Amino acid sequence: MTSSARPRVAVIVPKYGTVGGGERFVYELTERLARGGRYEIHVIANRWVSGPAPVVFHKIPRIPFPRFPRQALFAWLSGREVEKGRFDLVHAHDRIFRADVFTMHSIPHETWVRDIRKRRQTLFDRCTTWVEQRMIGEGRRAWHLPVSSIAGEAYREKYPIDPSRMRVMHPGVDLARFSSPDRDACRREVRARYAIGPSEVVILFVGMNFEVKGLDAILRGVARAKALRPDAALRLLVVGRGNEGKYRSLASSLGIGDSVVFAGAHAEGVEAFYLASDLFMMLSAFDTFGMVVLEAMASRLPVIVSANVGAKDLVEEGVNGFVLPDRLDAVAGAEKIVLLLDTTLRAAMGEAGYKTAQRHGWDRLAEEVAGVYEEALAAKRKSTANGDTLSPGKRSFFGAGH
Numbered sequence: 001m002t003s004s005a006r007p008r009v010a011v012i013v014p015k016y017g018t019v020g021g022g023e024r025f026v027y028e029l030t031e032r033l034a035r036g037g038r039y040e041i042h043v044i045a046n047r048w049v050s051g052p053a054p055v056v057f058h059k060i061p062r063i064p065f066p067r068f069p070r071q072a073l074f075a076w077l078s079g080r081e082v083e084k085g086r087f088d089l090v091h092a093h094d095r096i097f098r099a100d101v102f103t104m105h106s107i108p109h110e111t112w113v114r115d116i117r118k119r120r121q122t123l124f125d126r127c128t129t130w131v132e133q134r135m136i137g138e139g140r141r142a143w144h145l146p147v148s149s150i151a152g153e154a155y156r157e158k159y160p161i162d163p164s165r166m167r168v169m170h171p172g173v174d175l176a177r178f179s180s181p182d183r184d185a186c187r188r189e190v191r192a193r194y195a196i197g198p199s200e201v202v203i204l205f206v207g208m209n210f211e212v213k214g215l216d217a218i219l220r221g222v223a224r225a226k227a228l229r230p231d232a233a234l235r236l237l238v239v240g241r242g243n244e245g246k247y248r249s250l251a252s253s254l255g256i257g258d259s260v261v262f263a264g265a266h267a268e269g270v271e272a273f274y275l276a277s278d279l280f281m282m283l284s285a286f287d288t289f290g291m292v293v294l295e296a297m298a299s300r301l302p303v304i305v306s307a308n309v310g311a312k313d314l315v316e317e318g319v320n321g322f323v324l325p326d327r328l329d330a331v332a333g334a335e336k337i338v339l340l341l342d343t344t345l346r347a348a349m350g351e352a353g354y355k356t357a358q359r360h361g362w363d364r365l366a367e368e369v370a371g372v373y374e375e376a377l378a379a380k381r382k383s384t385a386n387g388d389t390l391s392p393g394k395r396s397f398f399g400a401g402h
Contacts (some may be wrong), residue, residue, distance in 0.1 A: 148310025
């Protein structure tokens with residue numbers, strides 16, 4: 001890298017700009033870094049949806065079969081592309097062999113399989129864990145950017161990561177998208193579409209995996225809340241995809257079948273559902289962050305989340321929401337719902353949530369990540385001046401002998 005050239009940054013991720021929380025994180029961040037003009041951004045990916053920013057794409061072929069070496073193949077092929085490109089900085093959003101900056105969208109793979117999925121490791125899992133171990137083991141000078149304290153703590157429990165080289169960087173939110181539409185118009189349109197009365201208190205759930213996201217716990221909490229306050233007009237609005245029949249049956253068995261609306265998945269226009277609702281619940285068994293929580297805050301909704309949701313980092317107890325220590329405690333969940341039947345309290349907590357979301361825009365995240373880039377680049381310049389060439393952009397990704 002010369003002093004007159006913009007640093008060339010390789011961003012490595014399997015899918016760029018496609019549907020999904022992690023994919024959206026990478027897209028929103030990288031597009032802003034590219035538009036800022038400080039860096040020449042290259043994305044190394046299996047597939048992508050390009051945006052308006054000046055990003056250069058590098059295709060990595062996806063090998064569908066056999067499945068077990070997929071992570072290692074992606075790491076090897078992306079590493080080979082990095083070596084060809086001679087990049088000044090490598091920012092990985094997935095497990096590869098080596099990077100200068102690693103955004104941790106998940107927890108250690110072995111921990112995920114054992115503690116969250118509660119199953120034995122397959123050959124695929126072992127291969128993925130091997131890539132991760134190599135990445136963390138050889139990345140002692142890398143920057144580690146977990147998206148939540150949950151993710152950071154999980155990695156530090158498993159690996160000897162220098163805490164001074166780890167910074168929690170939460171996702172951002174498009175504030176205008178979730179706060180600008182006319183709230184009254186959204187309430188009228190969505191509620192009319194699903195036969196929800198204008199005065200009913202609507203609890204919103206948004207998720208693409210009903211089981212992991214804790215829809216069963218929410219249903220039990222709603223049932224208990226209705227028992228505590230039979231006079232309250234409560235509805236649960238479920239947006240997303242899952243085993244709808246199973247949860248319809250559960251709602252019926254709890255006596256709240258008529259109080260639950262299943263609206264299906266909505267890739268576009270989901271902001272209208274937030275603005276048509278009164279509060280938001282997410283009682284996941286585990287969620288590294290949960291961007292929907294921040295979207296709810298941007299929509300001025302108080303939130304009720306489980307302690308297993310990474311976005312709990314942003315929840316101020318009793319100010320903009322509540323964190324349930326035990327997500328399966330239906331009584332505790334019901335008590336929080338009943339508290340939020342109070343219109344004045346709901347409005348105050350929703351406004352506090354909006355102020356939280358204002359502090360977590362995507363531009364803020366891009367500035368913070370750019371700050372890490374500058375620190376990493378400065379350290380690499382110093383290492384180069386001292387004759388040390390062990391940086392990812394300048395050294396083989398595959399170890400000695402390659």
